[in-house]
Amino acid sequence: MSKQTTRRALLKNGLFGGAGFVFHQLINPFMKAQESTLVTQHNQHQTGMMTVGEVDNNRNGFDPHDILTDWDTGEVSTLEDGRTLREFTIAAVDKEIEIAPGLYFPAWTYNGRVPGPSLRAKEGDRIRVHFGNGGSHPHTIHFHGIHSAFMDGVSGIGRGAINPGETFTYEFDAKPFGCHLYHCHAIPLKRHIHKGLYGAFIIDPDPEKHPDNAEVARSRLLGTPENSEWQEFMMVMNGFDVNFDDENEVYAANSIAHAYMKRPIQIERDRPVRIYLINITEFDPINSFHLHGNFFNYFDHGTTLTATLKTVDTVMQCQAQRGILEFSFAGFEPGQYMFHAHQSEFAELGWMSVFEVLA
Amino acid sequence: MSSGSLRKGRGNAWLWAGVPLVLLALLIGLFLVTDPLKPLGVSAPPIEKLTVERVTLDDEGIHLQVRADGSEPVSIAQIQIDGAYWMFSQTPPGELGRLQTARIDIPYAWVQDETHHLTLLSKTGVPFEHEIAVAVPTPKFSLSRLLAFALLGIYVGVVPVTLGLLFYPYLKTLGQRGLQFLLALTLGLLAFLLIDTLQEGLELAAGATAAFQGGSLVWLAAGLSFLILIVVGRREGHAPEDLALATYLALGIGLHNLGEGLAIGAAFGIGEAALGSFLVIGFTLHNITEGIGIAAPLTKRKTSLLTFIGLASLAGLPAVIGTWTGAFAFSPQWAALFLGVGAGAILQVIVEVGAYLARTSRQSQGNWLTLSNLVGFSMGLAIMYFTAFFVNI
Numbered sequence: 025m026s027k028q029t030t031r032r033a034l035l036k037n038g039l040f041g042g043a044g045f046v047f048h049q050l051i052n053p054f055m056k057a058q059e060s061t062l063v064t065q066h067n068q069h070q071t072g073m074m075t076v077g078e079v080d081n082n083r084n085g086f087d088p089h090d091i092l093t094d095w096d097t098g099e100v101s102t103l104e105d106g107r108t109l110r111e112f113t114i115a116a117v118d119k120e121i122e123i124a125p126g127l128y129f130p131a132w133t134y135n136g137r138v139p140g141p142s143l144r145a146k147e148g149d150r151i152r153v154h155f156g157n158g159g160s161h162p163h164t165i166h167f168h169g170i171h172s173a174f175m176d177g178v179s180g181i182g183r184g185a186i187n188p189g190e191t192f193t194y195e196f197d198a199k200p201f202g203c204h205l206y207h208c209h210a211i212p213l214k215r216h217i218h219k220g221l222y223g224a225f226i227i228d229p230d231p232e233k234h235p236d237n238a239e240v241a242r243s244r245l246l247g248t249p250e251n252s253e254w255q256e257f258m259m260v261m262n263g264f265d266v267n268f269d270d271e272n273e274v275y276a277a278n279s280i281a282h283a284y285m286k287r288p289i290q291i292e293r294d295r296p297v298r299i300y301l302i303n304i305t306e307f308d309p310i311n312s313f314h315l316h317g318n319f320f321n322y323f324d325h326g327t328t329l330t331a332t333l334k335t336v337d338t339v340m341q342c343q344a345q346r347g348i349l350e351f352s353f354a355g356f357e358p359g360q361y362m363f364h365a366h367q368s369e370f371a372e373l374g375w376m377s378v379f380e381v382l383a
Numbered sequence: 384m385s386s387g388s389l390r391k392g393r394g395n396a397w398l399w400a401g402v403p404l405v406l407l408a409l410l411i412g413l414f415l416v417t418d419p420l421k422p423l424g425v426s427a428p429p430i431e432k433l434t435v436e437r438v439t440l441d442d443e444g445i446h447l448q449v450r451a452d453g454s455e456p457v458s459i460a461q462i463q464i465d466g467a468y469w470m471f472s473q474t475p476p477g478e479l480g481r482l483q484t485a486r487i488d489i490p491y492a493w494v495q496d497e498t499h500h501l502t503l504l505s506k507t508g509v510p511f512e513h514e515i516a517v518a519v520p521t522p523k524f525s526l527s528r529l530l531a532f533a534l535l536g537i538y539v540g541v542v543p544v545t546l547g548l549l550f551y552p553y554l555k556t557l558g559q560r561g562l563q564f565l566l567a568l569t570l571g572l573l574a575f576l577l578i579d580t581l582q583e584g585l586e587l588a589a590g591a592t593a594a595f596q597g598g599s600l601v602w603l604a605a606g607l608s609f610l611i612l613i614v615v616g617r618r619e620g621h622a623p624e625d626l627a628l629a630t631y632l633a634l635g636i637g638l639h640n641l642g643e644g645l646a647i648g649a650a651f652g653i654g655e656a657a658l659g660s661f662l663v664i665g666f667t668l669h670n671i672t673e674g675i676g677i678a679a680p681l682t683k684r685k686t687s688l689l690t691f692i693g694l695a696s697l698a699g700l701p702a703v704i705g706t707w708t709g710a711f712a713f714s715p716q717w718a719a720l721f722l723g724v725g726a727g728a729i730l731q732v733i734v735e736v737g738a739y740l741a742r743t744s745r746q747s748q749g750n751w752l753t754l755s756n757l758v759g760f761s762m763g764l765a766i767m768y769f770t771a772f773f774v775n776i
Contacts, residue, residue, distance in 0.1 A: 072490050075461050075468045126460030126506050266508025273508060372467030
């Protein structure tokens with residue numbers, strides 16, 4: 025594979041099972057032990073650096089692979105003034121979820137999943153979110169977007185915290201277009217966020233409002249033929265502090281440690297890829313996304329139709345920062361291309377993933 | 384009283400021996416079924432505990448022996464090494480019941496001479512930390528290693544005791560006061576060993592699974608072995624003297640040396656001590672006084688070479704057993720138990736040597752609280768304290 029036998033190159037060889045024999049010879053004794061005694065996973069990454077076992081998605085009630093693409097576009101109707109109304113229903117529920125094989129976290133969830141439903145609307149739509157608190161603590165939904173103070177979903181302001189058993193409907197216009205999020209803003213904020221109350225809120229641009237970039241806007245608008253060309257994925261970078269010492273023991277994209285490592289995300293080589301990336305990681309100042317073997321364009325907050333960062337392979341986000349990544353593997357050699365946090369600590373604690381590029 | 388009523392009385396007695404036990408069983412059953420503590424709101428998460436009892440490092444990675452130790456069974460969900468999740472296999476797999484042990488194998492390329500931090504996460508996310516302070520290959524059981532550890536034990540135990548015993552011809556030339564001084568010195572030495580053994584035992588006990596109550600184990604073993612040895616030693620109605628006293632001295636010192644050997648073997652085994660000639664010479668110096676102590680009660684009789692060999696073996700060879708056990712089969716609760724027994728044995732000889740000193744003093748000048756005895760006692764303590772500077776591992 026390469027003349028340059030650096031440690032990193034060797035590691036990669038081993039990881040991708042290509043010219044792995046060099047690697048095998050180097051740490052042969054360890055590899056032997058692993059092959060003979062390990063619980064074998066249906067993954068090709070015989071590195072040992074991985075969680076053991078499988079998460080029971082059925083018990084959790086959600087599958088991290090489905091979460092990548094299961095947009096919730098709400099119930100659509102038309103208002104008297106001709107505008108589109110989208111109504112979403114969200115319930116806060118206490119639920120124990122398995123975030124790494126055999127490791128259970130007493131989560132607070134929106135609709136029984138972490139991250140909560142990925143709400144998707146079109147710029148200018150009227151949004152109504154019917155929220156019911158079925159949990160054991162007061163909660164809110166605080167949307168990142170433009171709305172009135174009353175609808176801000178913050179403890180002590182406007183409607184304030186919604187007590188267990190109570191309901192409230194948040195209502196506002198979908199703007200600005202972009203890749204946004206929502207989360208609980210009840211106090212204590214840190215606990216309410218890291219327990220699992222957050223989700224994606226994507227507002228697609230209305231092509232008619234952006235005549236200069238109508239083509240780009242159409243490619244972003246769910247349901248258009250231009251959009252269906254793209255392979256779109258939603259990823260929330262999160263972490264879990266399972267022993268409540270204000271440090272995360274598990275990191276992941278979409279909650280489940282190593283989920284996309286053990287079962288790579290398959291992408292078609294010749295269709296472009298768009299990732300809606302959101303960081304909600306608690307306790308750590310930043311999280312990041314690094315793509316192997318390729319570069320991408322980045323649209324910070326997704327609120328522009330031209331890239332804010334061009335040709336980068338790593339991007340960092342503070343908490344609640346988010347953006348859109350666009351890239352393509354067209355013409356690439358098929359195979360497995362990693363992506364992960366480039367804080368090695370997070371990567372080794374679960375936020376490690378792979379795209380399987382298929383010709 | 385007729386024989387009938389006697390039988391009836393016995394029947395009643397048996398009945399009353401049984402009734403409390405039956406009631407106890409009923410109460411426990413009732414407690415488990417009705418959960419009477421419910422109003423107290425006792426619904427806290429189960430208390431899980433896990434102790435890493437033994438770590439083995441070899442070409443295939445890291446191997447642990449763990450023991451579950453809480454009120455509830457523990458299941459090990461994931462393991463982090465230095466903050467990264469690693470695949471592992473557990474035998475037997477599944478939940479670990481109270482006090483159950485399991486072997487964990489982690490294929491991990493550990494780094495020689497560096498530190499590794501292990502975190503075992505239970506299914507509820509409770510972390511159990513274990514530090515491998517300095518990663519070195521765990522000594523594997525082989526003939527050459529066995530001999531090497533035996534040699535180490537001989538240097539620590541047999542050699543110094545034998546050298547001390549070689550003072551015997553000189554000790555015989557000392558007069559009554561000289562002998563008393565020597566016995567006082569022995570008492571000082573024994574006082575040091577008692578403190579040292581108890582401390583070592585309690586330290587090891589802290590590393591044992593909590594349910595074994597390591598601390599209590601040390602104290603109870605010490606107390607019980609002390610009583611047994613006192614009773615056995617005085618079974619003929621008087622305190623042991625001469626050869627008997629020397630034998631008990633050798634036994635007590637031998638058990639202490641067993642503990643010392645355990646500590647040395649275990650320390651080398653987990654890479655916490657560097658095997659230097661300095662350390663070995665230190666132990667030889669430190670323990671030489673032990674031989675003098677054993678020889679002291681023998682000055683008034685003729686003693687054969689064979690007896691001396693026997694005494695040297697009794698006092699010194701346990702160090703070999705200690706280094707073997709420490710290096711190849713260490714477990715903190717057993718080590719704590721042995722050291723407790725050792726402390727009890729040392730306490731017994733302190734009492735007996737003290738009694739012997741008091742007796743000989745009475746015979747000569749009537750009072751054992753002399754300045755010379757005080758100086759002897761203090762010297763015994765001081766010699767042990769300062770030579771211990773060489774051997775702190």
